[in-house]
Structure formats: structure tokens, C-alpha cells
Amino acid sequence: xxxxxxxxxxxxxxxxxxxxxxxxxxxxxxxxxxxxxxxxxxxxxxxxxxxxxxxxxxxxxxxxxxxxxxxxxxxxxxxxxxxxxxxxxxxxxxxxxxxxxxxxxxxxxxxxxxxxxxxxxxxxxxxxxxxxxxxxxxxxxxxxxxxxxxxxxxxxxxxxxxxxxxxxxxxxxxxxxxxxxxxxxxxxxxxxxxxxxxxxxxxxxxxxxxxxxxxxxxxxxxxxxxxxxxxxxxxxxxxxxxxxxxxxxxxxxxxxxxxxxxxxxxxxxxxxxxxxxxxxxxxxxxxxxxxxxxxxxxxxxxxxxxxxxxxxxxxxxxxxxxxxxxxxxxxxxxxxxxxxxxxxxxxxxxxxxxxxxxxxxxxxxxxxxxxxxxxxxxxxxxxxxxxxxxxxxxxxxxxxxxxxxxxxxxxxxxxxxxxxxxxxxxxxxxxxxxxxxxxxxxxxxxxxxxxxxxxxxxxxxxxxxxxxxxxxxxxxxxxxxxxxxxxxxxxxxxxxxxxxxxxxxxxxxxxxxxxxxxxxxxxxxxxxxxxxxxxxxxxxxxxxxxxxxxxxxxxxxxxxxxxxxxxxxxxxxxxxxxxxxxxxxxxxxxxxxxxxxxxxxxxxxxxxxxxxxxxxxxxxxxxxxxxxxxxxxxxxxxxxxxxxxxxxxxxxxxxxx
Numbered sequence: 001x002x003x004x005x006x007x008x009x010x011x012x013x014x015x016x017x018x019x020x021x022x023x024x025x026x027x028x029x030x031x032x033x034x035x036x037x038x039x040x041x042x043x044x045x046x047x048x049x050x051x052x053x054x055x056x057x058x059x060x061x062x063x064x065x066x067x068x069x070x071x072x073x074x075x076x077x078x079x080x081x082x083x084x085x086x087x088x089x090x091x092x093x094x095x096x097x098x099x100x101x102x103x104x105x106x107x108x109x110x111x112x113x114x115x116x117x118x119x120x121x122x123x124x125x126x127x128x129x130x131x132x133x134x135x136x137x138x139x140x141x142x143x144x145x146x147x148x149x150x151x152x153x154x155x156x157x158x159x160x161x162x163x164x165x166x167x168x169x170x171x172x173x174x175x176x177x178x179x180x181x182x183x184x185x186x187x188x189x190x191x192x193x194x195x196x197x198x199x200x201x202x203x204x205x206x207x208x209x210x211x212x213x214x215x216x217x218x219x220x221x222x223x224x225x226x227x228x229x230x231x232x233x234x235x236x237x238x239x240x241x242x243x244x245x246x247x248x249x250x251x252x253x254x255x256x257x258x259x260x261x262x263x264x265x266x267x268x269x270x271x272x273x274x275x276x277x278x279x280x281x282x283x284x285x286x287x288x289x290x291x292x293x294x295x296x297x298x299x300x301x302x303x304x305x306x307x308x309x310x311x312x313x314x315x316x317x318x319x320x321x322x323x324x325x326x327x328x329x330x331x332x333x334x335x336x337x338x339x340x341x342x343x344x345x346x347x348x349x350x351x352x353x354x355x356x357x358x359x360x361x362x363x364x365x366x367x368x369x370x371x372x373x374x375x376x377x378x379x380x381x382x383x384x385x386x387x388x389x390x391x392x393x394x395x396x397x398x399x400x401x402x403x404x405x406x407x408x409x410x411x412x413x414x415x416x417x418x419x420x421x422x423x424x425x426x427x428x429x430x431x432x433x434x435x436x437x438x439x440x441x442x443x444x445x446x447x448x449x450x451x452x453x454x455x456x457x458x459x460x461x462x463x464x465x466x467x468x469x470x471x472x473x474x475x476x477x478x479x480x481x482x483x484x485x486x487x488x489x490x491x492x493x494x495x496x497x498x499x500x501x502x503x504x505x506x507x508x509x510x511x512x513x514x515x516x517x518x519x520x521x522x523x524x525x526x527x528x529x530x531x532x533x534x535x536x537x538x539x540x541x542x543x544x545x546x547x548x549x550x551x552x553x554x555x556x557x558x559x560x561x562x563x564x565x566x567x568x569x570x571x572x573x574x575x576x577x578x579x580x581x582x583x584x585x586x587x588x589x590x591x592x593x594x595x596x597x598x599x600x601x602x603x604x605x606x607x608x609x610x611x612x613x614x615x616x617x618x619x620x621x622x623x624x625x626x627x628x629x630x631x632x633x634x635x636x637x638x639x640x641x642x643x644x645x646x647x648x649x650x651x652x653x654x655x656x657x
Contacts, residue, residue: 023639024081024345026236026338026391027281029570030643031428032293033133034158034249034274037324037409038426039063040139042580043596043651045322045413046420048141049152049258049266049304053657058142061653065135071644072167074604075129078641079286081345093127097213099176100471100501100518101510110498113471114351114389115216116230118176118206123213128167129287131643135160135249139653150258150268154302158249160278164289165242170214180204181519182544183475183551185387186228187486192544200543214240231388235395236286236338236348247291248277254302263308270302272326276333283336283395294335294400300328309412316417322424323410330402332436338395342566346498348391352466353474353492355381355557361478361487362540364528364555369539375531379490380556381464383474390468393461394565398435405430411578418584420596426576432638433569437562464559467492471501472524476540476551478532484544487532489551491524494558519548527552572642576602580651595652604642 047059069075076093098105099112099119112121137158144151180203182188189208192201208222217238221230256270278292303325311318341347359382363375411424470493477484493502500506502523505514519542521527530540530553542551582596 023566023568024340025078025568025570025639025641026286026340026348027570028075028078028287029294029433029572029641030131030290031430031572031574032250032278033135033160033162034156034252034278034292035326035405035407035428036426037326037407038411038424038576038578038600039065039135039137039598039649039651040156041322041324041409041411042422042424042578042598043420043582044139044141044594044653045306045320045411045422046415046584047592047594047653047655048143049261049268049306050143051261051263051266053143053145055146055657056142056144057655057657058140059653059655061139061651063135063137063139063649063651065133065137065647065649067133067135067645067647069129069131069643069645072127072129074644076127078639079129080127093129095125095127097121097123097125099178100504101178101515102174103510105507107507108499110213110346110349111471111500112176112213113501114349114498115213116210116222117213117216118178118180118209120174120178121176122174123170123172125213126167126169126171130165130167131645132163133160133647148257150261152254152256152258152268152270154252154254154256154270156252159246160249160291161244161246162289162291163242163244164287166238166287168214168217168238168240170212172212175211177206179206180209181473182486183473183477183519183542185474186225186385187475187477188483188544189225200545200547214238227385229386231386231392233349233389234392235283235389236391237284238286243285243287243289245279245289245291247279249292250274250298251277256302256304258304264311265305265307267305268303270304272298272300272302272328274298274328280333281335281337283338286338293330295333296330296401297333298328298330298405300326300405302326318415320413320415321410322413323408325406325408328405330405330430332399332401335398335400336395337398337400337435337567338391339565339567341390341394341560341564344497344566348389348394350390350496350498351469352388352390352393352560353469354384354386354388354466355490355559356384357381359490361533362476362490362553363531363534363536364553365531366528368529368550369531369537370550372537373529373531374537375534377528377555378534379553381559382490383488385488387469388466393466393560396437396562396565398437398567400433400435402433403431418586420580420582420584422578422580422582422598424578426578426600426602427574428576428642429573430571432571435567435569437567461560461562463561466560467557468494468496468560469501470496470523471503471518472521473519473542473551476530476542476553477544477546478538479541479544479546480538484541484546487540489521489530489540489553490557491521491527491552491554492557492559493523494525516542516548519543519551521552524552525554525558526556528555568639570639570641572604572640574602574604574642574644576600580649582651590657592655592657593653594655595650598649598651599647601646602644604644605640
């Protein structure tokens with residue numbers, strides 16, 4: 001047994017080194033569809049910021065734009081980590097799911113046990129994320145030179161349809177046939193058959209478990225389980241379908257003044273504000289469509305300028321340089337976000353168990369009952385027969401703000417007769433999101449979207465109420481009674497990850513000896529031998545027949561607190577190249593129509609900015625801890641998260657004098 005314990009410890013340490021993966025974001029934040037200086041500047045540069053106008057003038061433009069994301073692999077890496085793709089030519093993301101008793105399971109496999117699947121289940125998850133937008137953008141510009149020379153007003157109304165799809169599908173390799181042992185999730189649904197050697201009974205029959213990860217990801221739970229509550233996944237759900245939203249993105253208004261102005265150049269400044277008319281994240285889905293900036297007001301400065309670089313002698317052709325810049329502060333907005341646990345990428349899909357007090361019929365002891373040991377210490381709390389995905393607990397109402405956002409477009413415009421050709425560059429960037437929990441209600445995720453089942457409405461979080469299950473057994477058995485009496489333990493595994501628990505090896509061959517060692521809870525936190533009460537010499541066994549041996553429990557269990565959440569923010573930078581070809585009907589005096597066609601390619605910096613776990617895994621091992629220094633390292637991360645996309649537009653309008 002000592003060799004088995006030593007092997008388990010070694011396997012756990014090696015896995016912490018090898019399975020280290022990048023920090024990921026449970027929320028994919030994008031540039032608002034209403035923030036696009038390139039779309040606004042191109043095609044009408046000859047109609048705005050005019051010189052020597054003695055009366056009001058202006059233009060109205062309507063732009064219809066289609067955009068589509070590319071580089072799905074980077075989106076998948078942002079959501080699932082660098083290990084979500086097995087090759088450089090991967091088009092999206094690939095994750096493997098395997099149960100704790102699958103032979104030679106991969107170090108980066110997701111643990112199927114968390115998803116209410118059998119221990120011999122195997123499948124492959126594939127993701128090909130895609131975001132599409134159709135924007136109908138109505139722009140107004142009015143020059144108020146009749147009031148003050150150089151005064152102008154701009155208004156932007158972008159109506160946006162946004163469609164988001166994870167491109168998710170699952171290939172079930174092995175559906176699994178194993179029942180769950182008594183004690184792993186519950187007591188006994190089926191009592192042992194004493195006539196069959198080695199039969200320890202059944203905790204949960206295979207027929208009652210889920211059939212795929214897809215069922216778990218959509219909010220399904222095991223059926224007809226006795227005395228145990230399995231909460232469905234209510235937040236960060238993974239959908240096989242695409243989801244759409246149609247909203248005005250952000251209404252933008254500018255009041256500006258051109259303080260320098262003549263025929264060949266101008267320079268102006270203005271006050272810019274954006275009103276939030278889009279939708280806010282709800283946290284129900286991992287990849288939920290967002291139109292706009294998530295519900296924030298914006299306030300900042302608008303800068304505009306141009307200079308004519310060349311003009312022919314006939315004044316029919318010219319080359320000019322034009323630039324607009326919008327710099328804003330994004331104010332706090334209430335949003336519902338899902339978070340991972342610190343130093344545990346994708347831990348939102350791990351399984352937590354609920355605890356209660358007072359503790360009944362349970363104590364821990366340093367010495368097993370076979371050596372005349374007794375239960376001398378009562379744990380601080382005890383398992384209360386309820387499990388919940390971590391995402392249900394870490395989905396919080398928060399206040400989100402961004403210190404600064406910049407949207408800058410610069411273009412060269414060649415004019416020949418009525419033809420205008422724009423070639424330009426657009427820079428967009430924003431600083432890291434900042435979160436505030438204190439400004440919002442203390443209650444966590446108390447209810448889901450109304451479309452969820454009523455079971456979601458019962459899930460709530462409070463500090464020191466939930467702990468990570470890992471692959472620990474949560475029930476022990478008093479075999480002095482017939483049938484054996486199940487007693488809830490206090491076992492937690494706070495060092496468990498989305499890939500494995502700490503009582504079974506994460507990889508390698510799974511032998512009967514290792515399985516029995518796992519049943520004894522040799523990898524749980526602060527482990528002591530479990531007894532049936534304070535001062536009792538009655539051992540609690542790992543199985544109803546008392547064959548495997550005396551189980552162990554945590555004294556005390558390590559609980560989850562809000563301080564364990566990892567509020568990783570995202571920042572964004574993208575570079576866009578665009579062009580637009582338009583024609584103006586110059587023969588018109590008062591009303592001048594124009595129409596043009598444009599296209600762009602935008603290259604974002606989506607993906608993980610660093611490998612937090614790599615830097616802190618050594619410190620964790622040295623401290624035999626997974627929270628202290630690791631947590632402080634991880635909490636400082638800010639991930640690059642901006643979309644790569646291409647788009648085309650048709651822009652037309654009419655100017656008046």
C-alpha cells in the first residue's frame with residue numbers, strides 16, 4: 001500500500017508539470033460592431049468637413065456591411081486553451097473526454113466523471129467557432145457653419161444582426177458500460193449480491209447516466225438517482241446550434257469644431273459619446289452573441305483632419321490624406337460573467353459538492369480502526385448530497401469597465417472627376433477589462449434564463465459551502481449494520497483539475513490495486529481515517545462489504561470562496577486594411593448622390609498571452625498547495641482577445657448644400 005501511495009503522489013506531481021496549460025477566458029469579448037472609424041470615414045470624405053460654407057450643409061449615408069470571422073483556432077484557444085488543438089493546421093479546436101478508468105488516458109483529456117458520464121467513457125469534441133455580422137449603419141453629418149464656422153454634428157445608428165456559432169460536434173468513441181461504485185456519488189441504488197464474489201453493489205447504474213458530453217453541455221442530468229441532487233449546467237453551456245441577436249449596437253453622437261480649415265486642409269476636435277443600445281452578456285452560454293459593447297456608456301474625444309498632398313492643374317484630380325480618431329473611456333456596466341478558478345483553466349466544467357453543518361456520525365482519526373484508532377476530530381462540514389458544475393457557482397453579477405479604447409482610421413484618397421478611391425489602415429485597441437464585485441449584489445448565480453429547468457433556480461453560492469469533488473469518494477459505509485449504513489464524508493480535492501482528480505493517476509495503466517487505492521481516498525485534502533462519530537472506534541469503509549478497507553476523509557475539507565475565482569480580463573488590439581471605390585454625381589448642384597463598394601481584412605491578436613500554470617506549477621509542488629502563490633500569479637493575467645475577420649460593404653448616400 002505504501003508503494004501505491006508513493007506512486008499516486010508521483011503521478012500527481014508529474015501531471016501538474018505536464019498538463020499545465022494557458023489561462024483561458026470563459027467570455028469571448030469582441031470589438032463593438034458600432035465602433036468602426038474605417039467604415040465611417042471611407043466613401044464620404046469629400047462630403048464632410050468642407051470649407052467656406054456660409055449655410056448649413058450635410059450628408060446622409062447608409063452602409064450595409066457583412067463580416068465573417070476567420071482563424072477559428074485562435075478563438076478556440078481563447079476559450080479552451082493551447083491544448084485544444086493538436087496540430088498547427090487545425091481549423092478549430094479539438095478536446096478529448098475520457099473517464100477516470102480509461103487505460104492510458106491523455107494528460108490533457110477532460111475528466112468524463114465531471115460530466116455525469118461513466119468512468120470508461122471516451123469521446124472527441126471538435127469546435128470551429130465563427131462570428132458573422134450584418135450591419136446596416138445610418139450616418140448623418142451636418143455642418144453648422146451658418147451658426148459658427150467649423151461647427152458640426154455627427155450621428156451614427158448601426159443596426160446589427162450578429163450570429164455566433166461554436167461549430168461544436170462530438171464523436172463518441174466509447175459510450176461506456178460501467179456503473180458507478182457505491183460511495184463515488186451516492187450510497188447504493190442497488191445492494192450487493194452476496195452470492196456473487198466481488199460484487200459491492202451499484203451506486204448509479206449506467207442506464208441512468210448521460211450518454212454524451214453534449215447532453216451535459218446542454219443542461220441534462222442523470223435520471224432517477226436516489227437521495228442525491230445532480231444540478232444541471234446552467235451557465236457557460238455549450239450549444240450545438242448557432243445563436244443570433246439583432247440590436248442597435250451603440251448609438252454614437254459627436255459635437256465637433258474644425259478650428260483649422262481651408263480648401264487643402266482641416267483639423268478639428270469634438271466630444272464623442274456612445275449610448276449602450278446593444279445586449280449584455282447573461283452567462284447562460286459560453287459563446288453567446290453580443291451586439292454592442294456589453295451595456296456601457298462611453299465618453300471621449302473625436303479628432304479629425306485632412307491634407308491635400310497633390311492636385312493637378314485642372315483641379316480635377318487630387319491625392320489627399322484623411323484621418324479620424326475616436327478615444328473613449330468605457331464606463332462601468334452591470335454584466336453577468338462566468339469565471340474559472342485560479343490556476344485551473346476550464347474549471348468552470350469541473351464538479352463541486354455542497355457541504356452542510358452540523359456534522360453527523362462522522363469524525364477523523366490519525367490511526368485506522370485496525371490499530372485501535374478512534375475518531376477524535378469532527379470535520380468542519382459534511383457532504384450534503386448535492387453536486388453542481390462549478391460554472392453555476394462562479395457566474396456572478398459584476399461591474400465591468402475599460403479605462404481607454406482607441407479607434408483610429410487613416411487613409412489616402414485619390415480623386416479623379418467623380419471617382420474616389422480610398423486605401424486605408426484602421427487601428428483598434430482597448431485596455432484590460434476591470435471587474436468590481438463589491439458594486440453588485442452579494443448573491444451569486446441564483447437563477448438562469450427562463451428557458452432553463454427549475455433545478456437551476458436552486459443553485460446558489462456562498463463562501464465555505466462548496467468544495468471540489470475531483471475523483472474522491474463522498475460516502476463511507478458503516479458495515480456493522482445490515483445492510484451497511486451510508487454516511488456522508490467530508491472529502492475534497494482542491495488540487496484537482498479539469499483533467500484529473502488526485503486519488504487516481506491521471507495517465508497510465510489502471511490496475512485493480514490503483515482503483516482500490518482511489519476508493520480509499522488517498523489523494524483527498526488533509527486526509528484522516530474516517531470513523532462513525534466522535535470517539536467511535538467503528539470504521540467507515542470504502543465499500544458496503546468492507547472488503548477494500550477503511551476509507552479516509554478530509555479534516556478539514558478545503559472549501560471554495562469568491563477569492564478563488566479568477567476574474568481574468570481581456571484586452572484587444574486589431575489591425576485593419578481597407579479600401580473603398582465610390583462615385584459622386586457632380587453635375588447635381590443642391591443634392592449630390594454617391595455610392596461605393598468597400599472591403600477589408602482585420603487581423604486580431606486573439607489567443608493566450610502567457611502560460612500561468614507553467615510558471616507556478618513548481619511553486620505549487622514545493623508548497624504541496626495549488627492556491628497560494630499560483631493564485632496571485634494567475635490573477636494578474638490579462639488575455640489578448642480580438643477578432644480576426646473580413647468584410648465587404650456597400651455605402652451610398654446623398655449630400656445637400
